[in-house]
Amino acid sequence: MITVSDELVDLLLGVDAAAFDVEAEAWSNALAAAFDRRVDDEELLVAQRAAASHGCWNAVYALSAASGLETSVLIDAEGTVFIDWGSPGLVPVRMHVGALAPFRVWTHTHPRFGAYWSSTDRESLGFATGIVRTALVLGRDGVKRAQNASFGSNEDERLATTGALASWSAEAPVPWTEDWQQEACA
Numbered sequence: 001m002i003t004v005s006d007e008l009v010d011l012l013l014g015v016d017a018a019a020f021d022v023e024a025e026a027w028s029n030a031l032a033a034a035f036d037r038r039v040d041d042e043e044l045l046v047a048q049r050a051a052a053s054h055g056c057w058n059a060v061y062a063l064s065a066a067s068g069l070e071t072s073v074l075i076d077a078e079g080t081v082f083i084d085w086g087s088p089g090l091v092p093v094r095m096h097v098g099a100l101a102p103f104r105v106w107t108h109t110h111p112r113f114g115a116y117w118s119s120t121d122r123e124s125l126g127f128a129t130g131i132v133r134t135a136l137v138l139g140r141d142g143v144k145r146a147q148n149a150s151f152g153s154n155e156d157e158r159l160a161t162t163g164a165l166a167s168w169s170a171e172a173p174v175p176w177t178e179d180w181q182q183e184a185c186a
Helices: 006-013 024-035 042-053 057-067 119-128 180-184
Strands: 071-075 081-085 103-109 132-139 142-147
Touching: 006 057, 024 042, 024 057, 042 057, 042 071, 042 081, 057 071, 057 103, 057 132, 103 119, 119 132
Parallel strands: 103 132
Antiparallel strands: 071 081, 071 103, 132 142
């Protein structure tokens, strides 16, 4: 059973489903499916795709946090959204048949932790250096972004000084705030 903290309640109440063209009842049904861990539920997947397409990462995170499971969202070069769900501590990163590179965004969640690049995440970023423009990790404390210099990012600070991770920017998490969409949109 998922424990609902005040922090999660605030995040859930902060989601405006109309911002990503999902009706209130459909959003409520998607949340119910998430709380029940029915992550293959079509209404949940439609809401998650819509939220990701609009850069409404708080909604994507809310579904993950409600379920207690990690989720991964890949948006390809044409804007097609691909979704995977994993365990409470790991979601596989996989290339989907028909997905076109370079990928605009790879996003995944840490439903029980803050936004940080774990060792598994860093390994995934290293493999994705030539094909992903932006990577996001969504956690309790907000959104952490890394921009890929291979696609023109000019951030000075990098995740590493050598190797594939030297292509990725090291940015501080952006807190979940009322102004989250402008700050955290990919």
